[in-house]
Amino acid sequence: MKKSSIIGMIIIAIAIGVIVSTYADSSTYGSFSDAQETQKELHVVGKLIKNKEMVYNPQQDANYFSFYMKDNKGKECKVVFTGSKPQDFERSEQIVLTGQMENGSFQANKILMKCPSKYTQDKIEVTEVKAQVKS
Template structure:
């Protein structure tokens, strides 16, 4: 075999591997109904139900936050997040959750909020909260920024 043929085969193999990785890693937004059926970690997008209370009591458990959210199909579900309450979640225009259903609750491992920017009216600010944040004794818990 010629050297150029071997290099061509290697380039084609790398391209196929990249396509497979991108295809398996690409995910689409799901609904709470799909999350109940699949029982795997999914992305669910929706809006906060502002008519119901947000439950966060840092003196009792600083790593427990729950709220109600509507998905794109207008299905309401209780969301439990094992982390501190994300700042300005009440202002969010849209919420993207990463997690899975446990019973009738959606247990989120990450919360991505799309909020109106405080600087420009036409821009959207994106804030991410994750359960992987670290806390220092005596310091307030902060999410990834």
């Protein structure tokens, strides 16, 4: 075999390895029930339960925010976010959380909010908030 053929095959093998490892690490969409069954990171889509308690006290701990959400399958769950409360959180029409279930509550490390736009009624405003990394 020629040297160029061997190098080409090595490059292809490396590319396949990178693609497979990226696909294996990517999180998927699910529900709170799916999150209880698996320890993998999931995206959970749902709506804020506005009549239940939201806890955010920046004087006590600025990186703790908890609330209750109902996923698209109707299951309610407490959500704990290690970051500050996003601005206009109560206005969100839909929430996409990224995280996993721990100790009976969903530990979110990212919140994506879909809110009605302030300027046009036809468009939806999307805001993404990431959790603070504790050192």
